[in-house]
Amino acid sequence: MTEAAEGDFDLRSLADDELVEQVHDDLYNGMKPEVEEATRIFLERGWGPDKVLNDALVEGMRIVGIDFRDGILFVPEVLLAANAMKGGMEILRPLLAETGAEPIGKVVIGTVKGDIHDIGKNLVSMMLEGAGFEVVDLGINNPVEKYLEALEKHNPDILGMSALLTTTMPYMKVVIDTLKQKNLRDKYIVLVGGAPLNEEFGKAIGADAYCRDAAIAVETAKSLIAAKRAAARAH
Ligand code: B1M
Secondary structure (H helix, E strand, O other): HHHHHOOOHHHHOOOOHHHHHHHHHHOOOHHHHHHHHHHHHHHOOOHHHHHHHHHHHHHHHHHHHHHHHOOOOOOOHHHHHHHHHHHHHHHHHHHHHOOOOOOEEEEEEEEEOOOOOOOOHHHHHHHHHHEEEEEEOOOOOOHHHHHHHHHHOOOOOOEEEEOOOOOOOOOOHHHHHHHOOOOHHOOOOOEOOOOOOHHHHHHHHOOEEEEEOHHHHHHHHHHHHHHHHHHHHHH
C-alpha cells in the first residue's frame, strides 16, 4: 500500500507512475470510484485507452489474482476488485470501441456453463468491437443450448468461448462436439480463451485457435475471417 492511499488526498497530485501504483492499490481494495477517477485522469493526461487498460487495470487485476491464488484475498474481496475494474473498463469501453467503419464480421461470445468469470471475456468483446466487429455477448454460465440458439439467431462468423477454471474448460469440447454432431462445426470459426487454456488444449478440443489475450483474439479473428472469405471466393 502506498503512503498516499492511507489518507484522503487528491489523485491529481500524483505523478503518472505514482498514480499507476495507486490504481493497483485501489483495485486491490475494491475502491471503484477511485479507480474510475484515476482512469479519467490518465485519459485527461493524454494516455491512450489501451495503455490505461493494460498498465493500470489489467496489471492491477494480475496482482489481485496472485494474492487470491495464495489465499491472501478471498472471493468477497476479489468481487469488489472485479467491480472496481469494471468501473474503469466502462469508461474505456466507448474509446476502445470507437470505429465508424462497417462491421468486418460478427462474433457470438460467452463464458461457458459453470463459470461466472467475465472480465477477460468483456475485454475481448470490447477490443473486438474496437476493431470493427459486431459482438453479441451472451454473458456467463452458458449451456450448449444457449450457444446454439445464439448461433442460429445471429448467424455469426465466429463463436468465441471463455473459461477461467480447469473444471469448466472441458465444457468447450461439449459445445464443439455438439456443433459437429449437428453438422454445424464448419459453419463457424471457433476461438477459445481463458487463463488456464493453452494452444495444445485448443487443438485437442477442435477449436480453430486458442487466443492468449484480447489483442491476439482480435488479430486471430481478423486473419481467420480473411482466410475463410478468401477460400469461399476461390470456390
Ligand atoms: Co476466480 N479463479 N474463482 N473469481 N478468479 C481464478 C480463475 C483462479 C486462477 C484464481 C487462483 O486460484 N489463482 C482460480 C482458478 C483455478 C483453476 O481452475 N485452476 C479461481 C477460482 C478457484 C475461483 C472460484 C472456484 C473460487 C471459489 O469460489 N472458491 C470461484 C469460481 C466461480 C465460478 O466461476 N463458478 C471464483 C470466483 C471469482 C470471482 C467471482 C470472485 C471473480 C470473478 C469476477 C468476474 O469475472 N466478474 C474471480 C476473479 C476476478 C479471478 C481472478 C483473480 C482474475 C480473473 C480475471 O478477471 N483476470 C483469477 C486469477 C487469474 O486469472 N490470475 C481467478 C483478468 C482478465 C483480463 O484476464 O480472464 O485471463 P483473463 O482474460 C484474458 C485472457 O485469458 C483472454 O483474453 C483476456 C484479456 O486479455 N481470454 C480470451 C479470456 N477469455 C477469452 C475468450 C476468447 C479469447 C480470449 O474468446 C475468443
